[in-house]
Amino acid sequence: MGLLRKIRTTGRVAEPAPPRPEAEQPLAAGELRGSVQVRCVDAGSCNGCEIEIAAAFNPLYDAERYGARLVASPRHADVALVTGPVTRNMAEPLRRTVAAMGEPKLVVAVGDCAIDCGEFAGGYGVEGAVADVLPVDLAVPGCPPEPDQIVAALRRVTGR
Amino acid sequence: MSVIPAALAAAAVLAGAGALAGIVLPYRLRIPAVGVLTAGVGVGGGTAGVAALGGSGWAGTFPGVLPLAGAAAAVDALAGLFIAVAGAVVAAVAVYGIGYAAGHGPHGLGSRTAQAVLPPFALTLVLVPVAASVSTFLALWELMALGSLLLVLAEHRERASVRQAGVWYAVMTHLGLVLLLAGLALFAAGAGGETFTALRAGAHTVPPAVRGLVFVLVALAFTSKAGALPLHAWLPRAHPEAPSPVSALMSAAMVNLGIYGLVRTGLDLLGGGPAWWWLGLIAVGGTSAVYGILQAAMASDLKRLLAYSTSENMGLVLIGVGASGLFAAYGDRPLAALALCAALLHVVNHSAFKALLFCAAGSVLRSTGLRDLDRLGGLRSRMPVTAAFFAVAALGAVALPPGNGFISEWLLLQSLIHGLAVPGVAVAVVLPLSVALIALSAGIAAAAFVKALGVGFFARPRSDRAASAEEAPILMLAGMGLLGAACAALALVPGLLGGSLDRAVGATGLPGGGAVSGGGLEVRLTGISAALSPVWVVAALTVALMAAVGLPRLYGRRRRRVNARLWDCGGGAPTPRMAYTATSFAEPLQRVFDDVLAPEQDLDVTPVRESAYLVERVRFQRRVSDRIEHRLYEPVLRALNTAGQSARRLAGGSVHRYLGYGFAGLVFLLLALAVGW
């Protein structure tokens, strides 16, 4: 039983929870009360932010302990986690994804590219930042942002 | 004059009038007149049947009707059950048929021949159980087969497949007749009389080997009529190709008569038999059930699916009959009565839901011209009533509460589970296997009917014809309404049938004492501590459903329900081509049962001319053919073909030679007679 021994010796790897972020909760998040289902949309990112989002949900950062969970369908989701500059091909799918979510819903732009197109500003295939396509409720700056920051943003949404 | 002969006589007169009306009247008047008269036949039969179930009996002889022996008729409760079922189905389907044939034009079912044959066919369905002598039975049986054959062929101008199905049906039904004739003649010779009374009295004088042979011959014929393996091949061809009301009559009334014949000869006339008869019957039933429903789950032709499901349900009934005989052979008569009761109840239930299913499939076919599930879809918004009726009947067919099929399967399972008290290795081995087979067939039936309902009626239309479907006319809906009401009544208050079932079981000589009782609302088995109250289940489900809908509303903030596009992964809107079809739905099951079904598949990749690596076209074809038919029938057909080829040499074309054959034959026969004497 190698796995059993591994579990015993590893123990808990989740880091102690940092204090709850000071910043206030976005308005729409008030009704969620500690439960947030997250749908990720890659609108044209270089995948750097995706790696960090994945890291935010790993055992070390464990975003799930604050009530956030990744889901497979936007119908189940409250939050769209959008990364990357919005490319022309992804603008419409992004709008549709957010339209598929039921109220209350929030859009969180993750990474510099999602906020102001970053490196890709002015590129021929870039439609614009996420805010140009959809109203953004929360932004997480960084290229890529640290998992800590992503977790902190999610905590502002869940309120835990 | 008692009710039974009067009602039967009325049915016969109405049938005669109907046949006449079918021939004489012009197209416009023909269909309503024949429909009403056929419905009258059904009502007459139903009245007689109900009267017989109520406990009255009747017997009579008609010396002049048939040559030599004359015709004998008798009605007891067992016959009454089948008469009543046939009558009810005929009445409802006749009403439906008026609407069905009216829109069809003077071809097909509306044609002079078909309309003239329909009432007599309906009459034979009612009259076969009335027969009380071998010759009467065979005559009526053959008339029924001929009537159904003509009706199956009604649309022969429209599709070549109808003609092919007709040939199959004609050959197989006559093969059945030959077997039946041989078996019953042997029996009559051994028992020293051809009336059923004489057979019953003389059965014990027949040597065991002959009895066994009689049973095997008769059982082959009757199981073939019931659509059970191995002589089932006509059923999945003839039932889909017949006009839908005829399919309904065949699937819901005619196949039952196979069961009737089996119960009548096996349990009543032969008076039961050794265990191997019944083990064989259970084996036939079990394989038919699983194989039939497996083919149904694979079928993408809606009516073929329903036809194979008939095979399945008759298989279940055969398991019940077989178990009954087995228990009786080991001396546990109350349990035998219970198993038979379950089988008969399943016959009734199956008739109700299968007639409704075929009628609903018929209105889909009439409105869209399609039977192919892969091209149907979205009918629930275009044909809401038909879809609702199909759903009600499908609930019965999947054997889940609160459907009517559940009650009889529950009863059947109870009789098998409690059969362990019966000693004997065979029982101990066979019972668990039958339970497993029943369970497997029930599980696959659920998949098959989810497919039929979900793919055929739900989602979005997959073709223009399905998109432009229209609801069926009022008479068709009325016919379906009658059947739907029957399904609901059987599902909710099966106990009402309790007394009748007991009397029907009692007619075979088994103690039918109160296997099902409980004041009409409950099924309570005496001797076995098990009870089922369908009304209670429905009430509890309703209360729970209301709670499940209501409680969240109390808590939730009343947001308005909004409409949204289907989630398309952000791409373009999903087209009907992306939806799962019946074929794709069945694919996992088909892969699981690969070894049983042996599908043939065929992949054909055509590269473009310039390069072998660029593909221009890929053609993929997969067919699940009836493997048993393949393996069993083809060698026989091939052998027949070869024999036919070699026989051609005898036929040189000279008329004198043919006459010579006849003459030689006659002389030979006379010589043989002379020497033999």
Added chain:
Amino acid sequence: MTGGLFTQLLDLACGAFLLAAVVVLWRRELAAIVRYFALQGVALAALAVLLGSHEARWDLVGVGLGIGVLRAGVLPYLMRRALSALSADGVHSEEVRETQPLVNVAASLLTAALLTLLAYAVARPLTELDPTPATRALPVGLAVVLIGFFVLVTRRRALAQVVGFLLLDNGITATAFLATSGVPLIVELGVSFDVLLAVLVLQILTARMRVAFGTTDIDDLRELHD
């Protein structure tokens, strides 16, 4: 030991014995197969010891313990050694799994169900001669014989075949114990010795096969025909 407890324990041992055979049929990894075979050896030994202590026949207990050592200890050890030799070179990682049995696993499990019922039907008359708790469990031994034979017929890997053969032997031993409370000590010793020898021979054969053909798929032995 009271009668009730004895019956209970005997039934449990028989159940475990049969279950181990079934699991051998179910699993694909040869290592797991060997493990469950060892478990079956334990169940068999328990069976013998139970019978022996119930009838106060100490030689039977001794035989039982001997069987335990041989079938739960020595034989699995030998097979594990053969297995580690197979997987040591790492090239033939396919070698440690029964990837493609001749009859697929689901079908073999259903066949096993039928075989068990057959065993029951066949053993019923024997049971009725003298219905004691031990003879009533007779079908278990018979079922294991049939399942062992089935493994022998349908498995490709040489090692799986060895296990099939040993299942067959376990079944015969169990049947003997249950039917007649044990064969004479000397016969049992002789048989066990034979089995041991057979396994050693097969082990050598397996190793030779792998050297010669690079695989232990015994279908490849057909090449010897040419």
Added chain:
Amino acid sequence: MSAAVGYAAVAGQVVVVGAGAPLLTGWMRQVRARLEGRAGAGVLQPWRDTRKLLRKEPVTPVGTGPAFRAAPALLVATTVVAAALVPLLSTDTPVSSHADLIVVVSLIALGTLALALAGLDTGTAFGGMGASREMTVAALVEPTILLSVFALSIPAGTTNIPAIVTGAVHEPARLTSPAGLLATAALAVAVLAETGRIPVDNPSTHLELTMIHEAMVLEYAGPDLALVELGSQLRLTLLLGLLSSLFVPWGIATSASWAGLAVALVLFAAKLVLLGAVLAAAEVFWAKVRLFRVPELLAGSFLLAVLAVASSYFLSGAS
């Protein structure tokens, strides 16, 4: 008096299963999280999810029909009726005469059927795919379940669950016999398949192509989704409860007394907590098997059920 206790027991069963189902799921997720080295969202998280979903906006995808709308409520309703029937707390209830094992199993199957129809009703590729797979698995589970029912009803002589449970309480030897153990194992596999747990289905997968249950419910949102999730949590709780009632029946009140009911309640919670922890831990160790290996697993469980039936008559059974 005794009738009052009986009604209280039925109400208690429904309430305990209803309120406890999200907690059980939360508990299992928590156990799993701890084994994976994570902190976990807390036992109450499924309740928070449900609370939030109920207040979200209900969404009807265009092109779906009544089957899609009705399925979640039907799923919950069938499970609730089954929860009222199964003797989780007491065998002596006003409904115990209706508590037939076959009826309970069929009610659960009815819920599966409703959800499969809803999946087909959406007309999306994923919905149909989920429905097709779910029905395949459901069809193959059925023989195992009914044969286990058969094996369990042999010693009791009836398929009435309270009677089976009472019999087992009075005669514990029935449970430790090979028949009892084999039937337990067979039914346990069937429960895993029916509730869509690893190794048959992965309830937390995000990859549509590997989904069975989740694929059918991709279109549900808000309160409908809350009902669907509650339905599957209820079903897990109910089936684990059924398993514990059948095979660890001790503590279930067999007569109508308030004290017995209280003890039964505590023990029932304890059994479920234990069973849930075991299942969650097992899921850490197992991997989901390929869809076309599932029949193998189910054939195995079917074999166990056959052996259970067979051994019940060739071992201690009716000679």
